Amino acid sequence: MIDIALANEAWEGVEAGTEALVEAWLVREGERVSAGQPVVKVVLVKTSYEIAAPANGIVDRILVPAEQTFARGRSLGTLREE
Amino acid sequence: MGLPGGVAGAAVCHGTAVDEQAWIAEVLREPILQPCVRVWIYRRPALVLGCSARPDADLAERAAAAGMDVCVRPSGGGAVLAGPWLLGASVVLPAHDARVAASIPASFRWLGVAHAAWLQGLGIAAGAVPAPVAFPGSALRWSCFGSLSHWEVQSHGRKIAGLAQARRRNGVLFSSGILIQPSPWGSLCDALGQPREDAAALAGRTVSCAERLVAPAQAAALSQSLLERLSLLVGCANSGTPG
Numbered sequence: 001m002i003d004i005a006l007a008n009e010a011w012e013g014v015e016a017g018t019e020a021l022v023e024a025w026l027v028r029e030g031e032r033v034s035a036g037q038p039v040v041k042v043v044l045v046k047t048s049y050e051i052a053a054p055a056n057g058i059v060d061r062i063l064v065p066a067e068q069t070f071a072r073g074r075s076l077g078t079l080r081e082e
Numbered sequence: 083m084g085l086p087g088g089v090a091g092a093a094v095c096h097g098t099a100v101d102e103q104a105w106i107a108e109v110l111r112e113p114i115l116q117p118c119v120r121v122w123i124y125r126r127p128a129l130v131l132g133c134s135a136r137p138d139a140d141l142a143e144r145a146a147a148a149g150m151d152v153c154v155r156p157s158g159g160g161a162v163l164a165g166p167w168l169l170g171a172s173v174v175l176p177a178h179d180a181r182v183a184a185s186i187p188a189s190f191r192w193l194g195v196a197h198a199a200w201l202q203g204l205g206i207a208a209g210a211v212p213a214p215v216a217f218p219g220s221a222l223r224w225s226c227f228g229s230l231s232h233w234e235v236q237s238h239g240r241k242i243a244g245l246a247q248a249r250r251r252n253g254v255l256f257s258s259g260i261l262i263q264p265s266p267w268g269s270l271c272d273a274l275g276q277p278r279e280d281a282a283a284l285a286g287r288t289v290s291c292a293e294r295l296v297a298p299a300q301a302a303a304l305s306q307s308l309l310e311r312l313s314l315l316v317g318c319a320n321s322g323t324p325g
């Protein structure tokens with residue numbers, strides 16, 4: 001299983017305690033995705049950011065639904081690699 | 083639809099915030115191969131909401147009654163009231179452009195520094211703040227101009243330009259809004275159902291070019307000089323002023 005997450009590098013320079021927001025999921029649980037395909041949009045520091053699928057696979061679980069916030073390092077969902 | 087200035091090069095556009103959002107959507111539909119820049123002179127008021135906003139029917143009704151368009155931009159941040167008091171800039175870069183730093187805060191640096199230098203060239207004491215600055219009083223996070231975020235631009239501690247960004251597979255949009263005249267903050271508060279006291283707070287936290295310049299702040303001249311600075315910076319040909 002692979003985590004879908006906002007890369008640590010994106011958080012560099014962000015003040016401690018700041019959270020990001022899941023703007024929208026672009027896929028559903030069980031959906032097959034290709035590596036590089038945008039799967040979720042998040043917002044951090046006035047920036048909307050598309051997170052791409054890290055591999056070919058099937059979205060297993062969405063852990064942080066749309067309109068909820070999340071902290072650095074949190075997995076937003078999991079991908080079952082194919 | 084006919085997009086102001088097409089989708090390439092650099093141009094000043096006279097239009098609305100709705101036109102601006104349509105242009106951005108069209109540009110980001112295909113992979114960006116070369117930087118492109120637009121500077122926007124807004125003909126009529128529009129409430130421009132950050133991407134996470136969910137405008138409801140009440141808001142739409144209030145805005146329509148006030149003669150404002152409503153649109154949601156692809157970038158983050160609080161609401162902006164676009165209109166003749168504001169200049170907007172859209173800089174669209176290829177996804178792997180060197181200016182698109184991995185760190186989101188750091189990626190605003192070049193744009194904030196460029197805006198500060200442009201304002202300094204006009205004779206306005208301005209600087210880009212490397213880290214968020216907290217204003218005294220409530221946070222006013224609902225408004226873009228209620229706070230100073232990474233590399234946004236201030237003049238003597240008052241915000242004069244706001245920045246935002248949208249990263250997409252096809253490219254990256256950097257947006258800015260520069261106050262060239264005092265904004266009607268009361269209209270923004272009314273449209274969003276925010277208390278009128280917030281209008282006074284916003285007025286106290288912000289300043290416009292007109293308030294800092296001795297000569298009149300003419301949108302046409304300011305937009306052209308901003309376009310020249312940004313297009314030179316990102317290496318993008320000026321394709322004129324489509325009107």
